[in-house]
Amino acid sequence: xxxxxxxxxxxxxxxxxxxxxxxxxxxxxxxxxxxxxxxxxxxxxxxxxxxxxxxxxxxxxxxxxxxxxxxxxxxxxxxxxxxxxxxxxxxxxxxxxxxxxxxxxxxxxxxxxxxxxxxxxxxxxxxxxxxxxxxxxxxxxxxxxxxxxxxxxxxxxxxxxxxxxxxxxxxxxxxxxxxxxxxxxxxxxxxxxxxxxxxxxxxxxxxxxxxxxxxxxxxxxxxxxxxxxxxxxxxxxxxxxxxxxxxxxxxxxxxxxxxxxxxxxxxxxxxxxxxxxxxxxxxxxxxxxxxxxxxxxxxxxxxxxxxxxxxxxxxx
Numbered sequence: 001x002x003x004x005x006x007x008x009x010x011x012x013x014x015x016x017x018x019x020x021x022x023x024x025x026x027x028x029x030x031x032x033x034x035x036x037x038x039x040x041x042x043x044x045x046x047x048x049x050x051x052x053x054x055x056x057x058x059x060x061x062x063x064x065x066x067x068x069x070x071x072x073x074x075x076x077x078x079x080x081x082x083x084x085x086x087x088x089x090x091x092x093x094x095x096x097x098x099x100x101x102x103x104x105x106x107x108x109x110x111x112x113x114x115x116x117x118x119x120x121x122x123x124x125x126x127x128x129x130x131x132x133x134x135x136x137x138x139x140x141x142x143x144x145x146x147x148x149x150x151x152x153x154x155x156x157x158x159x160x161x162x163x164x165x166x167x168x169x170x171x172x173x174x175x176x177x178x179x180x181x182x183x184x185x186x187x188x189x190x191x192x193x194x195x196x197x198x199x200x201x202x203x204x205x206x207x208x209x210x211x212x213x214x215x216x217x218x219x220x221x222x223x224x225x226x227x228x229x230x231x232x233x234x235x236x237x238x239x240x241x242x243x244x245x246x247x248x249x250x251x252x253x254x255x256x257x258x259x260x261x262x263x264x265x266x267x268x269x270x271x272x273x274x275x276x277x278x279x280x281x282x283x284x285x286x287x288x289x290x291x292x293x294x295x296x297x298x299x300x301x302x303x304x305x306x307x308x309x310x311x312x313x314x315x316x
Contacts, residue, residue, distance in 0.1 A: 033089045034059045037070065039079065040098045044072035058095070060085035072097040076137035076158040102136030102162055108144075110172040115144035115152075128172070136162045142169070148211055149174040177211040178236025184208075184219070187246040192219045192226065212236035219244065225266055226281040247281040248306025254278075256289050256314045264288040282306040289314045 037046045037056045046056045048070050058070060064085045072079045079097035088095065108117055109129035117124045119132060120141055126132070134140060141155040152174055156165050186192060186205035194201045194208065195218045202208050204219065212234055219228040232242050254263045254275040261273040266286050270278065273289070281304070288299040289312075296316055304310045 031062050032059060033062055033085050035088050035091060036094045037072065038094050038096050039072045039074065040096060041074070044074040044077070044079070044097065044099050047071045047073070058088065060088060062086070062089060070095070070097070072099060074099050076102055076162065078102040078136070101138075104134060104136070104162075104166070105131050106134045106166050106169055107131055108142065108169045108172070110144055110146070110152075110174050112146070112149075112174065115146040115149070115172075115174060118143040118145070144172060144174065146174055148177055150177055177213070179209050179211055180234040180236050181239040182208045182210055182232060182234060183239065183241045184244060185241065189249050190221050190224055190226070192221055192246065194219055207239075210234045219246070221281070222268075224249065224279055224281050225268075225285060247283050249279055250282045250304040250306050251277040251309040252280045252285070252287070252302065252304060252312070253309055254287060254289065254312045254314070256291070256316070258291070258316065260292050261314070261316075262290045262292060264290070277309055280304055287312050291316045 035058055037058055039046075046053045046058075048058055049068050050071075058068075060068065062085050067082045067084050070081045070083060077099035079099050081095070081097060083095075107129060108126075108131070113128050115128045117126045117128060117130060117132070119134075121143075124130070124132065128144065137158045139155070139157045141153060144152040152172055154168070183206075184192070184194065184204045186203075192204035194204060196215060197218075201210075201217070214231060214233050216229065216231050219230065220226060226247060228244065228246060230242065230244055232240070234240065252265070252275065254270075254273055256263075256273040259273045263270045263273060263275050264287070265278075265280070267288075272292075284301055284303050286299060287302055288297055290297040298314050298316075300312060300314075302310050302312055
């Protein structure tokens with residue numbers, strides 16, 4: 001807050017640069033300026049350069065050219081004036097500071113960095129480290145989230161120590177989510193890859209380390225059209241072996257008249273006709289046959305049984 005922002009009240013004695021004593025401001029020696037500080041509303045604590053004053057009065061040597069931060073605080077409200085001794089000597093009356101809600105740019109940083117920041121339940125669109133504008137007179141809840149780490153939250157209200165909050169937000173430590181292990185037994189007839197979404201985690205038969213919690217996993221063998229979706233729950237510090245039933249293998253033969261056709265199984269191109277004894281997971285599959293010369297197509301659903309060959313015949 002500059003001089004123009006200060007509200008000047010009262011009618012005290014004019015303080016000249018050559019004063020020997022200050023009227024109404026208590027005793028002061030020559031070359032010293034002393035001025036009372038009051039606040040609106042009344043009752044703010046006064047400090048100068050981070051030193052709390054025992055009484056609301058600032059005393060400076062007139063030979064001191066440096067600017068000083070005069071701060072008034074009451075709860076979540078604050079006022080700041082940067083002034084020199086010469087500035088104070090120019091006043092008639094008290095220095096009055098109007099307390100306003102404390103709004104500051106606050107650094108939010110975490111170890112490790114890269115945590116998503118939410119303020120009062122809303123995504124800020126920022127990741128640590130980042131600067132947020134925080135109103136000291138509002139209740140506020142900050143939450144940090146980073147994959148692989150436990151969520152962190154903290155709530156503050158207008159009565160909390162704002163400076164302590166600022167210091168705490170500079171050094172938030174995130175704790176790793178406890179991990180457990182998962183062992184999926186490999187089926188005898190083929191290999192299976194394990195995915196979480198589109199991220200490959202490993203292969204059946206190997207031990208996987210996963211964060212504690214629920215995981216939606218997909219067990220795939222794309223060549224054999226195996227795709228099993230399973231939800232597993234992992235407990236930190238424990239090993240588990242989920243019971244998963246994988247389909248057996250059958251085979252598929254596709255013939256067409258005329259034979260100049262393309263064959264798609266479950267939307268995936270396989271080959272041109274004839275397709276003979278294609279190894280495929282048992283269960284239901286969609287078979288589409290496309291006649292290349294004119295693009296005509298036919299689609300059928302076939303049930304493949306384990307250990308048996310299923311025949312699809314199409315005529316155009």
